Amino acid sequence: MGFYYTKLKKIARYANMRDNEFHHRFLEGLSSENQIEARHKWDIQDIQDV
Numbered sequence: 262m263g264f265y266y267t268k269l270k271k272i273a274r275y276a277n278m279r280d281n282e283f284h285h286r287f288l289e290g291l292s293s294e295n296q297i298e299a300r301h302k303w304d305i306q307d308i309q310d311v
Contacts, residue, residue, distance in 0.1 A: 262295055 266287060273283040284303070288296050 262291065262299065265290060 269283065269287055269290070272278075273286075278286075288299060291299060
C-alpha cells in the first residue's frame with residue numbers, strides 16, 4: 262500500500278491534484294480490505310492532528 266501511495270502522490274503533484282481528489286483516487290485503487298485500513302489510519306491521523 263505504501264508504494265502505491267507514494268507513486269500516486271507523485272502523479273498527483275504533477276497533475277496539481279487537490280488532496281480530497283487524491284484521497285478519493287487512492288482509495289479507488291485499493292482492495293476493500295485495504296480501503297478500510299487506509300480510512301482507519303486517516304481517521305486516527307486526523308484525530309491526532311487536532
